[in-house]
Amino acid sequence: MNINNKKVVIIGSGFSSLSAASYLAQKGFDVSLYEKNDTVGGRARQLSKGGFTFDIGPSWYWMPDIFDRFFADFGKQTSDYYQLDKLNPAYKIFFEDDVITIGDCMDKISEEFERIEEGSSKYLKKFIAKAQSNYDIAINEIVYRPGISPLELVTSDTITRVDQFFKTISQEVRKKFKNPKLISTLEFPVLFLGAKPSKTPAFYSFMNFADFGLGTWHPKGGMYQIIIAMKSLAEELGVTIYTNSPVEKIVVDGGKAKGIVVNSETIAADMVLSGADYHHSESLLDKPHRQYSEKYWARKTFAPSSLLFFIGFDKKLKNIEHHNLFFDTDFGQHASEIYDDPKWPSRPLFYANFPSVTDASMAPRNHETGFFLIPIAPGLEDTPALRNQYFDIIMKRFQERTEQIVENNIIFKNSFCVNDFKEQYNSYKGNAYGMANTLSQTAFMRPGLKSKKISNLFFTGQLTVPGPGVPPSLISGKLVAELMMKNN
Numbered sequence: 438m439n440i441n442n443k444k445v446v447i448i449g450s451g452f453s454s455l456s457a458a459s460y461l462a463q464k465g466f467d468v469s470l471y472e473k474n475d476t477v478g479g480r481a482r483q484l485s486k487g488g489f490t491f492d493i494g495p496s497w498y499w500m501p502d503i504f505d506r507f508f509a510d511f512g513k514q515t516s517d518y519y520q521l522d523k524l525n526p527a528y529k530i531f532f533e534d535d536v537i538t539i540g541d542c543m544d545k546i547s548e549e550f551e552r553i554e555e556g557s558s559k560y561l562k563k564f565i566a567k568a569q570s571n572y573d574i575a576i577n578e579i580v581y582r583p584g585i586s587p588l589e590l591v592t593s594d595t596i597t598r599v600d601q602f603f604k605t606i607s608q609e610v611r612k613k614f615k616n617p618k619l620i621s622t623l624e625f626p627v628l629f630l631g632a633k634p635s636k637t638p639a640f641y642s643f644m645n646f647a648d649f650g651l652g653t654w655h656p657k658g659g660m661y662q663i664i665i666a667m668k669s670l671a672e673e674l675g676v677t678i679y680t681n682s683p684v685e686k687i688v689v690d691g692g693k694a695k696g697i698v699v700n701s702e703t704i705a706a707d708m709v710l711s712g713a714d715y716h717h718s719e720s721l722l723d724k725p726h727r728q729y730s731e732k733y734w735a736r737k738t739f740a741p742s743s744l745l746f747f748i749g750f751d752k753k754l755k756n757i758e759h760h761n762l763f764f765d766t767d768f769g770q771h772a773s774e775i776y777d778d779p780k781w782p783s784r785p786l787f788y789a790n791f792p793s794v795t796d797a798s799m800a801p802r803n804h805e806t807g808f809f810l811i812p813i814a815p816g817l818e819d820t821p822a823l824r825n826q827y828f829d830i831i832m833k834r835f836q837e838r839t840e841q842i843v844e845n846n847i848i849f850k851n852s853f854c855v856n857d858f859k860e861q862y863n864s865y866k867g868n869a870y871g872m873a874n875t876l877s878q879t880a881f882m883r884p885g886l887k888s889k890k891i892s893n894l895f896f897t898g899q900l901t902v903p904g905p906g907v908p909p910s911l912i913s914g915k916l917v918a919e920l921m922m923k924n925n
């Protein structure tokens with residue numbers, strides 16, 4: 438059948454949906470995308486108030502090569518759409534008794550490691566060299582595979598490092614590094630994958646190469662610029678985008694998806710793709726058509742949810758960088774309160790992002806835009822009183838560590854937590870970034886891109902392959918589009 442007559446409807450407008458939409462439209466499919474919210478972008482939407490601009494989800498631009506590859510697939514480059522700057526320093530980590538600054542190149546980072554632990558830079562260079570070869574293998578041989586067969590993980594390179602899949606990143610880091618601050622610094626990047634470092638395979642040290650080797654970047658105007666770019670690319674390719682269009686049902690007849698119901702109207706389609714959270718997407722199907730039971734989802738390790746604060750300050754702040762991690766409490770205890778015994782953390786670690794430190798367009802003149810994030814277990818009770826209690830906890834610590842008083846300079850404050858993730862994105866238990874990449878939740882062991890029950894129904898996004906994060910979501914969109922083309 439002629440592709441040009443084939444109609445694809447896509448649910449959601451996050452990175453994965455926008456990515457898939459462009460690949461499918463490029464091949465000539467007639468693509469329409471339906472987003473429940475009033476703007477596109479999913480978890481990466483932006484909030485603008487009184488001259489302050491907040492990215493309300495992702496803020497770390499890592500793996501610039503993946504973004505380059507995405508745009509290159511359409512004969513474009515990122516600079517056609519947004520200006521990208523490498524941050525220096527990349528970020529700062531506050532500990533109880535010291536601050537570690539991560540520079541924009543290995544020489545600066547090595548110097549900082551030496552300052553903390555003499556002789557450690559020698560091990561760091563070896564560790565990062567191994568991380569780089571893992572990165573090359575991951576990007577060139579693994580992540581661009583659709584997660585259909587275990588054989589996708591078997592290559593001549595992975596066979597020789599099979600131990601890397603069974604050892605954890607925690608064990609790997611502790612082999613050579615003894616200083617707890619350096620250990621935390623090296624364990625930080627895998628937190629993006631949603632699980633504890635002690636549950637994350639050592640092979641994922643490729644995230645350390647992404648961090649120290651490739652660096653931390655910032656699109657001028659914020660991460661939402663990528664969404665604007667992808668929307669514009671998709672529309673250039675002919676994709677029609679509908680916002681305020683919550684999908685209420687996926688219509689199935691005779692074992693095939695026939696279309697979707699949006700605002701009570703049935704829209705017919707030859708193929709249906711959902712980039713909404715997988716659990717929610719399946720809830721749009723009648724029960725017999727669902728692949729995964731509630732028990733299945735309950736057994737899975739989800740990435741954390743988050744308590745977020747968006748704060749406008751009426752002055753410039755001191756002693757901060759664009760990205761700041763507050764690791765001045767016990768990481769083990771906080772992690773255990775997320776994964777082992779879910780409860781509100783007793784002494785939370787947190788992250789603070791001030792994009793206006795490097796990008797004047799993000800705040801009014803002489804003001805600062807601040808985004809604070811506390812990772813928490815998904816599904817926790819979420820009340821205004823709890824949000825306020827935790828705001829006070831982190832504000833106190835922030836002021837102590839950065840040696841300044843800022844609480845009287847807050848002129849804008851907004852928060853976002855479990856209930857908002859559920860209500861705004863139909864997120865399972867209010868997770869922030871999908872399903873964790875543990876060993877048993879890697880590649881073919883993740884929820885599939887293609888329904889096992891409905892031949893023309895597909896899924897994409899951070900709950901499926903390759904996993905959580907913006908770069909994986911771009912890849913997920915590409916992978917599902919390729920499967921759909923084959924299915925055609």
Ligand SMILES: Cc1cc2nc3c(=O)[nH]c(=O)nc-3n(C[C@H](O)[C@H](O)[C@H](O)COP(=O)(O)OP(=O)(O)OC[C@H]3O[C@@H](n4cnc5c(N)ncnc54)[C@H](O)[C@@H]3O)c2cc1C
Pocket residue numbers: 448449450451452453454471472473474477478479480481493494495496497498499682683684685712713714717743745810861862863869870871897898899900904905906907908910
């Ligand atoms: C607070 C936070 C911080 C993060 N930080 C980073 C970071 O620094 N760097 C990084 O790389 N990644 C980060 N991530 C992860 C990254 O943002 C996500 O992995 C990515 O945005 C997920 O994209 P997606 O396409 O899978 O899903 P989503 O962005 O969730 O898109 C799904 C879309 O489906 C829509 N939808 C749901 N139900 C329906 C329905 N019934 N009908 C129509 N539409 C529907 C939703 O509204 C949403 O727009 C962060 C995430 C969060 C939440």
